[in-house]
Structures are given as C-alpha cells and as structure tokens.
Amino acid sequence: MHQYLNFINGEFVATGKTFENHAPVDNRVLGLVHEAGEREVDAAVGAARAALKGDWGRMSVVKRVELLYAVADEINRRFDDFLQAEVADTGKPLSLASHIDIPRGAANFKVFADIVKNVPTESFEMATPDGGTALSYALRSPLGVVAVVCPWNLPLLLMTWKVGPALACGNTVIVKPSEETPATATLLGEVMNAVGVPKGVYNVVHGFGPGSAGEFLTRHPGVNGITFTGETRTGEAIMAAAAKGVRPVSFELGGKNAGIVFADADFDKAVAGITRSAFENCGQVCLGTERVYVQRPIFDRFVQALKEKAQALKVGPSEEPGVGLGPLISAEHKAKVLGYYEKAKAEGATVVTGGGVPDMPGALAQGHWVQPTIWTGLPESSPIVREEIFGPCCHIAPFDTVDEAIALANATNYGLATTVWTQNLATAHRMAREIEVGLCWINSWFLRDLRTAFGGAKASGIGREGGVHSLEFYTELRNVMVKL
Ligand SMILES: NC(=O)C1=CN([C@@H]2O[C@H](COP(=O)(O)OP(=O)(O)OC[C@H]3O[C@@H](n4cnc5c(N)ncnc54)[C@H](O)[C@@H]3O)[C@@H](O)[C@H]2O)C=CC1
Numbered sequence: 001m002h003q004y005l006n007f008i009n010g011e012f013v014a015t016g017k018t019f020e021n022h023a024p025v026d027n028r029v030l031g032l033v034h035e036a037g038e039r040e041v042d043a044a045v046g047a048a049r050a051a052l053k054g055d056w057g058r059m060s061v062v063k064r065v066e067l068l069y070a071v072a073d074e075i076n077r078r079f080d081d082f083l084q085a086e087v088a089d090t091g092k093p094l095s096l097a098s099h100i101d102i103p104r105g106a107a108n109f110k111v112f113a114d115i116v117k118n119v120p121t122e123s124f125e126m127a128t129p130d131g132g133t134a135l136s137y138a139l140r141s142p143l144g145v146v147a148v149v150c151p152w153n154l155p156l157l158l159m160t161w162k163v164g165p166a167l168a169c170g171n172t173v174i175v176k177p178s179e180e181t182p183a184t185a186t187l188l189g190e191v192m193n194a195v196g197v198p199k200g201v202y203n204v205v206h207g208f209g210p211g212s213a214g215e216f217l218t219r220h221p222g223v224n225g226i227t228f229t230g231e232t233r234t235g236e237a238i239m240a241a242a243a244k245g246v247r248p249v250s251f252e253l254g255g256k257n258a259g260i261v262f263a264d265a266d267f268d269k270a271v272a273g274i275t276r277s278a279f280e281n282c283g284q285v286c287l288g289t290e291r292v293y294v295q296r297p298i299f300d301r302f303v304q305a306l307k308e309k310a311q312a313l314k315v316g317p318s319e320e321p322g323v324g325l326g327p328l329i330s331a332e333h334k335a336k337v338l339g340y341y342e343k344a345k346a347e348g349a350t351v352v353t354g355g356g357v358p359d360m361p362g363a364l365a366q367g368h369w370v371q372p373t374i375w376t377g378l379p380e381s382s383p384i385v386r387e388e389i390f391g392p393c394c395h396i397a398p399f400d401t402v403d404e405a406i407a408l409a410n411a412t413n414y415g416l417a418t419t420v421w422t423q424n425l426a427t428a429h430r431m432a433r434e435i436e437v438g439l440c441w442i443n444s445w446f447l448r449d450l451r452t453a454f455g456g457a458k459a460s461g462i463g464r465e466g467g468v469h470s471l472e473f474y475t476e477l478r479n480v481m482v483k484l
C-alpha cells in the first residue's frame, strides 16, 4: 500500500496516524496518508526557521535562481510521475493535467526566479534640510517562514504558485496540501532533495484543517505569514488564526463568477468559452462561471447551443481518449453538488440538461460522477445563483441592457472573476471598469499572464499574486537613507 509521508527537514516522516487517500474515479484506496500532529508541525516550523539561518539564508539571489530553475527542470524531467500522481488524486482528464497542471507546476518556479533576478527596487536622491543631499534605496528581505495551505482542485499548480515566489524571495515554506490530494506535494520533496535545495527550505505536513495540521500550522507562532487558496469561510478561520501575532495573509478565495454574453458577441466563440468556463475541471475552478447572463435576442439560441455542448462532453476516466469531464474530488463534494441539483429542482428550475448522476460501468460506478448541468428560470435570490457550488453546472438568465448586466454581475459578495463576450469595444471597456472583480476576461477565459496581478476583490480574496505583486507578500521592504 502506497504511503504518503510528511517531508520535514529533508526527510520523509511517517506518523502512527494515517487516513486513506481515495481515487475520485472509482473510490479505490490509492494509499495511506500519514497525518502530521502538533509535534510534526512544530518540527517542520523549526526546520524552516533553521534553514533561514543556514546556507539558504546566506545564499545569493543568483544561486537561489539557479536552484529554482533546477527544480522546474526536475519536475519536467519527472513529468509523467507528476502527471500520473495528479490524475490519480484528482481524476481530472490527462489532457487537462498535461497541458495545465504539470507544465504550470514547473513554470511557476522559473517565472518567479526571473522576477527576483530582474525586477529592480527603488532608489532616490533627495535634498536634505541642511542643504546637502541624501540617498535612499529600498531593500527586500524575506518575510520568513511561510505557511502554504492548498486546495484540491489544481494541487500542484496552486501550491507552486505560492511556493515558487516564496522560495524565490528567500523564504522557507511549510506546505499543507489538501487532504484530498497529497501526492504531488509529497513528490516535490523528492525533487527538492534531488536538486540540492537545502533541507528545511521546503516542508510538507499532511492532514486536515480544523483541529489538525492545517490549524496547527496557521496558529503556530513560528509562522511569519500564511498564503491560502480555498473557500471563503475557511479564509475567515485562517485569518482569525493569523490575527494572533499580526501575521500577514495572502488569500485567493471562493467565487460566484458571472459570464456575460452580449447579442453582438461572436456566437460560436462565446458558446465555446462559456462551455470551458462552466465545465472545465468538472467545474472545480474558482475562476469558473456558475452564473451566465445572455442578452435577450440570443438567449434561447445560446441556451440550446450550450446544452448541446454540455451533452457532447465525454464523461469518463482520464486515460480514455477524448474525455472532457472527470469526476468531482470526493463523495462529500459530490453530495454537496447533488444537494444543489436537488435544490434547483425543488425551486422549480428548468433543467435544460443534466441534474443527476451518469451511469458509469463497473468499478467506475463507485466514482464521484455527476452530469454537466444547466438551469434556467430561477430568481436571482435563489441559493443556486448566490452560493458557490463548485461543480459542472451553471444557471443562465436573460438581460437587456449593459446597466442591467453590470448590476446582475455585481450583485454578489464575491468578486473573483468574470468573462465578457462582446465585439463592442466601448461595452467591453465599460464592463471591465465597472464589474467588481479581480480578474476580467474579454472574449476569453483563463488566459493567464503570470506577470499580472491575480486575485479576488470583496469576499474573494486579500492581496494579489503574480509578477511583482507576489513580492509584496513574500518580502519585507526596508527603506535605507544614507546622508551624503
Ligand atoms: N477557491 C478555490 O479555489 C477553492 C474553493 N473550494 C471551495 O471550498 C469548498 C470546500 O472545499 P474544501 O476542500 O473543504 O476547501 P477548503 O477551502 O475548506 O480547504 C482548503 C484547504 O484548507 C485546509 N483547511 C480547511 N480548514 C482549515 C482551517 N480552519 N485552518 C487551516 N487550514 C484549513 C484544508 O485542509 C485544505 O488543505 C468547495 O466545495 C468549494 O466550494 C475548494 C477548493 C478550491
């Protein structure tokens, strides 16, 4: 039976307490995860702190950059190991993991290595009151020991989206992977040792959230900052833990994102774009679309076209060619999503397609499969339209004017992302300016330039990741004044 061990101070650490890791496609046991207790979390924080004072803390930026490039290259050399591990843990299609998750999992190290190597800090010469001058310049130093609490939807990508800049800035990290997806964070420990990253720089503790490794880590006084991607409610709990000791947080949280399609849009591209944003990764992407608003003249045609796209999605295990839809991550999450499917029916929604569970053959019947689902006819006040479901489903409603589209999109406490489809330049820029989100895609979705600001407004997050924006969280900025 495969064992997923903790990785502390360069060593793989078993504990006497384990829990099963299940495959979403058929619920078979993939292995046993060794749960870290307070002792292991404390050891990981101690190792991370010691590394800051050791070779890693004394290492030049040049050498650190070389090591991060080596990490990326080793992930790519072991591409298939990471691919198989991620697909087993998540059930996502091979095509998705091989084009998005693993390549980005590696690229995140190189992107931030380049940023710390090339991005300048400010300096000024100023006149001083005595008639002389002074030189002031900025220095960036590492924040210190960073807790990285990860979700299960893009386990490697979202973890290295944090670990990459954290290490590039000279920090050390303790990663707490989701209990649903322990594999690739553990595998990365092998990579860190293989390329010579000093022990204690990268640590992994497995476990759950409340009353487990997640909470032990976020409450640990030796942690200098916490970065987290996941549900907003969990963000609130982690923020409460971070308050003691006034530790900074960087959050990318939940969303209830709107997709807005104007009558003048390129119809086929809009249908293809919303199909991806509603159903990709089985709807388990925080940037995905669960609310679709379509301008009335094309509403019926659009609903029919999206229905056909949803019904054409091939549901099945990752290795089958042409699979477009995998399973949900867990039985618990499947129950949550099916709860919303039932709630929609109870509220009188028109179920355009889906609303249930597909028939799956053999052992696959034990997997966490649900049908891609489209609803119409519900009021904006419905929980279906208000709450993050995080499954392959969306509600479509008509609108008439630009003002109405903006009001509908903004009527949520979330503010993560939106995708707008129009060929009218004025409309596009007005939507971008007035929709209260962190990420606005026009005639596109999930285009990612890693140099740009990434994150959510309102209840969808705190801070921005990406490019130089990551430096603001992962470094302390010091101003030095020199009298000349
Ligand atoms: N925004 C996003 O990208 C994601 C959002 N979600 C949303 O969250 C819902 C619940 O999914 P979960 O896996 O439970 O996500 P979660 O956001 O509750 O958990 C994500 C991570 O946080 C850890 N965690 C949970 N509670 C914690 C606490 N009190 N202290 C420290 N760490 C804690 C978990 O162990 C996991 O590693 C999903 O149905 C979906 O709606 C889930 C995954 C990603």
Ligand SMILES: O=C(O)/C=C/C=C(\O)C(=O)O
Pocket: 153, 154, 158, 161, 229, 252, 284, 285, 286, 287, 448, 454
């Ligand atoms: O491309 C990225 O960096 C991130 C993608 C997805 C998420 O952030 C998410 O689903 O939470």
